[in-house]
Amino acid sequence: MKEVTIRIRRSEPSVSSDVHYDEFKVPVGEGMVVLDAVHYIQQNMDQTLAVRWNCKAARCGSCSAEINGRPKLMCKTRIDSVGDKITINPIKAYPVVKDLVTDVSHNYEIAKKIPPFTPKEGLSAPFKMFQIDVTRSKEFRTCIECFLCQDVCHVIREHHSNYFGPKHMVKVAALDMHPIDAIDRSELLHGEGGVGYCDITKCCQNVCPEDIRITDNAIIPEKERIVDHAYDPIGILIKKVKNRRW
Ligand code: SF4
Ligand code: SF4
Ligand code: FES
Structure with a gap:
């Protein structure tokens, strides 16, 4: 099965000043979106990864992130549209709570x-x-x-x-x-x-x-x-x- 490399920015400012990227190799199937890959990582590789999502249908607006530097919804971004090496950052305009979750209050x-x-x-x-x-x-x-x-x-x-x-x-x-x-x-x-x-x-x-x-x-x-x-x-x-x- 084809694999992609996903790099995710990790941090939890209320606990530590450490900021780093973790890299994961994720198997991809046809039609997978970036949020599917993040869920795969959560379920199979690192259950401490924090991500906010709700509908997985581009309706709730929760899964915003910067994918290869571009602000996008993770559930609306097909993996085959962004390449084999994908870097995911939280949206930059707001303070990070943990990993991909920001405080938009x-x-x-x-x-x-x-x-x-x-x-x-x-x-x-x-x-x-x-x-x-x-x-x-x-x-x-x-x-x-x-x-x-x-x-x-x-x-x-x-x-x-x-x-x-x-x-x-x-x-x-x-x-x-x-x-x-x-x-x-x-x-x-x-x-x-x-x-x-x-x-x-x-x-x-x-x-x-x-x-x-x-x-x-x-x-x-x-x-x-x-x-x-x-x-x-x-x-x-x-x-x-x-x-x-x-
Ligand atoms: S980009 Fe702005 S205007 Fe468009 S749906 Fe999101 S919050 Fe609303
Ligand atoms: S300054 Fe901000 S709000 Fe105004 S057009 Fe540019 S991006 Fe939109
Ligand atoms: S999970 Fe609802 S918009 Fe992406």
Whole structure:
């Protein structure tokens, strides 16, 4: 049976500062994905290997890793698409808990800051929406929260800024573009959300396993909305007139 060599980064920072790679020879059959090989190692070679997974169907977003340097889902990456020598690292943007498992809880803190869907007052149910609005927000709702886009974003990865990150821009866009939603989240993104740090490199969009056009359809429209709200002189004048007490 054909074999591949799998190198896996091993570490457990809460226990030791040791970081090293272990190498395993794994027999491969037709159609095997990288997660199958990791499971084989866990079951037959090293039961201490830590990996997070759930669905093995590219739906739960748990098995994100860097495979030969590229952010991917392990359950969606066929072994025959990455070669005979495969190096697996945990996603780099977040602290390692153990081996391939990272602590992504920072994303849950950001999610709490984003105001939820808030329908306009006085609307009677059932709400009616145009198909174009349904289609637009449906794209964003396919997000599986794998955080691969966060991992590849150089702003998060290298500068550790306060930028919320592309995954959260997708969430905000889904809410802001909903025709019945009443909340304006542009001030949050302009301020605490740090969307100005994004320089539209589109790296996030290129790694999204759901093919969400993160930069084109979420980030750029949000940036345009912010410019309209924060810098358009006519808009600012209208706001001032509206808020003026006569
Ligand atoms: S387009 Fe923006 S969010 Fe996406 S990777 Fe580049 S800097 Fe990050
Ligand atoms: S936008 Fe795409 S890459 Fe980012 S978390 Fe959602 S599914 Fe993953
Ligand atoms: S195990 Fe669920 S996305 Fe890979």
